[in-house]
Every structure is written in C-alpha cells, then in structure tokens.
Amino acid sequence: MSTSFKKGTAAVWAGEGNVNTAGAATTPIVSSVAFSYTDLDEWYEVSKGNKEGYIYSRNTNPTVAALEEKIRVLEDAEAATSFATGMAAISNSLFTFLTAGKKVVSIKDSYGGTSKLFLDFLPKYNVEVVLCDTTDHEGLEAAILKSCDVVYLETPTNPTLKIIDIERISKAAKKVGAIVMVDNTFATPINQSPLELGADLVLHSATKYLCGHSDAMGGLLAGKKKFVQEVFQFREINGATLQADAAYMIARGMKTLELRIERQNASALKIANYLKQHDKVSDVFYPGLESHKGHSIAARQMRGFGGMMSFSLKDGWPAVKKFLPALKLAHLAASLGSVSTLAGPPRTTSHVELTEEQRRQLGIPEGLIRYSVGIENVDDLLNDLQQALKLV
Ligand SMILES: *Cc1c(COP(=O)(O)O)cnc(C)c1O
Numbered sequence: 001m002s003t004s005f006k007k008g009t010a011a012v013w014a015g016e017g018n019v020n021t022a023g024a025a026t027t028p029i030v031s032s033v034a035f036s037y038t039d040l041d042e043w044y045e046v047s048k049g050n051k052e053g054y055i056y057s058r059n060t061n062p063t064v065a066a067l068e069e070k071i072r073v074l075e076d077a078e079a080a081t082s083f084a085t086g087m088a089a090i091s092n093s094l095f096t097f098l099t100a101g102k103k104v105v106s107i108k109d110s111y112g113g114t115s116k117l118f119l120d121f122l123p124k125y126n127v128e129v130v131l132c133d134t135t136d137h138e139g140l141e142a143a144i145l146k147s148c149d150v151v152y153l154e155t156p157t158n159p160t161l162k163i164i165d166i167e168r169i170s171k172a173a174k175k176v177g178a179i180v181m182v183d184n185t186f187a188t189p190i191n192q193s194p195l196e197l198g199a200d201l202v203l204h205s206a207t208k209y210l211c212g213h214s215d216a217m218g219g220l221l222a223g224k225k226k227f228v229q230e231v232f233q234f235r236e237i238n239g240a241t242l243q244a245d246a247a248y249m250i251a252r253g254m255k256t257l258e259l260r261i262e263r264q265n266a267s268a269l270k271i272a273n274y275l276k277q278h279d280k281v282s283d284v285f286y287p288g289l290e291s292h293k294g295h296s297i298a299a300r301q302m303r304g305f306g307g308m309m310s311f312s313l314k315d316g317w318p319a320v321k322k323f324l325p326a327l328k329l330a331h332l333a334a335s336l337g338s339v340s341t342l343a344g345p346p347r348t349t350s351h352v353e354l355t356e357e358q359r360r361q362l363g364i365p366e367g368l369i370r371y372s373v374g375i376e377n378v379d380d381l382l383n384d385l386q387q388a389l390k391l392v
Helices: 007-013 040-047 062-074 086-097 112-125 137-145 166-175 225-238 244-254 257-276 295-301 316-326 356-361 378-390
Strands: 079-083 103-107 128-132 150-154 179-183 201-205 219-223 281-285 308-313 342-344 368-372
Touching: 007 062, 007 257, 062 079, 062 219, 062 244, 079 086, 079 225, 086 112, 086 150, 086 179, 086 201, 086 219, 086 225, 103 112, 103 137, 112 128, 128 137, 137 166, 150 166, 166 179, 201 225, 219 225, 257 281, 257 308, 257 378, 308 316, 316 368, 316 378
Parallel strands: 103 128, 103 150, 150 179, 179 201
Antiparallel strands: 079 219, 201 219, 281 308, 308 368, 342 368
C-alpha cells in the first residue's frame, strides 16, 4: 500500500488483501505451520529467499506478514518485522547489534525490562553500557560523541513521561555512525514518527496501544531494510516468533488506532488539567501540560501528547492505598494502552524489578500512580477520579 494515505487510512487498509482467500474482507488467521509447494524449483527459490513466499511459520506467516506491513506503512519505513512480545523486539534488536566489545548509550528511564537488559544482561556479554540522565541532552551528546555503536532511546518515558529530543540526539549519533533505536510504544505512530526525526529503527510493544484491548502480546520493529533484515535473521533462529492468532488480534486492534489515540489524547489532557488544580494532588506528569519540563520538545516532535500520565498524592503511599481501590473505572493492573483505563503504582508494576533505591534514583516516588486513560467517556473518568480523591 502506498504511504501517501493518511495514518488512519493506513491503519485500516495496509497489509490487508495479501492473503488470497476468496475475497475475505479481513485477513484471516493462517494457523498452518508449514506451506507446501508442487514445484520443487519454486520451493528452492523461496527457501533461498530469492522469491517471495512462505516456508515455515517460525520465519514468516501470511497473517503475521499482514501485520508487519501495517506497521511498516504507519511508520513510513523500508521494512518491518515482528516478535512474540515487546521485550523480544527490544532484546533481539539490542543483541543483534551489540556483540562483545561494542558500546550502547541509553537513558536511565527506559522501560523496566529494558533497564534489566542494560544493567544485568548486556554487561555479561562484554557489552559496554552507558546510561545517561534521561533529559540531560548535553550529557547524552557527550557520551555518544566519545564513540558508540548503538543509541537506544524511549520517549515519552515510563512512568514520569520524560521527553527526549529525538532529532537532536540522532544528529549526534550520526556523527559517530551509531544506529539509533527508539521505543515508540507510548506515542504510537499516530502521535510520533521517530524515523522522520532521524532514528534508524523504531520499536513497539504491540501489546499496548497497537493491539489496544489487553488481549494479545507482540512486538514490532520497523526501519532501514538492512538493519531490520539483520534482526529478522537473528529472531527466526532464536525463535521469538509472533503467533498468527496474536498477529490477527493486533492487526484488528490497529484498525481503530487513530480513533482510539485521538480520543485518549483529548481525554488525557482534560484529566491532567483537572488533577493539576486538585489540592490533594502534588505532581502531575503529562507532556501536554505547559508546566511539564519536556513540553516544548513534545509540542515540536509529537502530534498529540498521548494517553499516559502519572501523578502523586500529597499524602504519599498511604493515600495511594485508599485512592486506587476506590476507582471504579480503572483496572488496577500492569500494562497500559488499552480501551479500558488502567492504573497502578510503578513500584508494583513497571518498576517492580528495581529496588526502592534504584527507583528513587530514577525520580520515581513510592507514591506515584501511573494512569493509562482509556476510551471511556471523559466525564465519567473525571467523576471517578473526583469521588476517589474525596476518600483520601
Ligand atoms: C510494555 C512495554 C515494553 C515491553 O513489552 P512486552 O510486550 O510486555 O514485552 C517495552 N517498552 C515499553 C515502553 C512498554 O510499555
């Protein structure tokens, strides 16, 4: 599909119709493990990668390929591939390019699982990891210019929604020939296009907004063809393959991506403004607020500020323990980006793997609440927050 269509259109149509099934109006789940050939020469050519086609579903599968095409068009990328989970996308991408003796520069605030890779796993393989203060752009540039092989970014970050200037950091990376990867899970391709801003690869936990219904897991990668192919070759052998049924669920969810994100952008801004003036709330972290430190960069590089926010209550953890269970319109759960509102304390969810001291260093108060705005009517969400805040 041409990339000249707008994103909302691409989300519906891209990748569809690639599977020949008597005109089925949606790409079906092709659950076959293997694909058969009557012509041995053709089989050989497809197996060698000289001809398009399917061999074995660990490598490629028609339903999965339809989803990959959707993200490729939405991110306006040369190529895309997929993984069993978001962490599989991240770890496969990092381990493909970071062999012994190589160096990665990243930020202190990346997703909890990604932090674990940086702190516990990559160093074991003799990879040098340099983690900079997330919003210290000068510090990041200085670390990059000392030379590195990969620059790994995430913006907005989890859970305090810090913002990094992708264009500025990509320029520094280009000077030393480093590959720039950006985790675009929070923003989605509706709100932010890292490749346009200079990144080489963009990653997603498709489990979150792309799927959007909290009912399937997956990871996606899009970007420069030669890099995507290298990661694909590693993934097909280590086996972190996305299943066809999960790919179907994610592609189905993605058809409403623009509708959901536009709604969530608008609701989150209203809710952030409401919380900001509430006398029981101490801090609200939302990049759409002018008071947010990253607001001006976000206003430049994002088309919308997203549905994620976090806030803390003046009375800390004891207040959180009363407030969260009082919410009627929020699943208290890990994860984010679903049609239904989800809320939870990062100390129990995204950053549970870290110690209290590590969380403190990241500027994550123990009483912080992460709030993922769903697609419910915003007046009901505001009323729900109001009644729960009354109880603390
Ligand atoms: C959830 C998440 C991941 C990991 O994705 P999984 O699908 O849970 O493996 C990575 N990055 C961000 C920003 C996330 O929110």
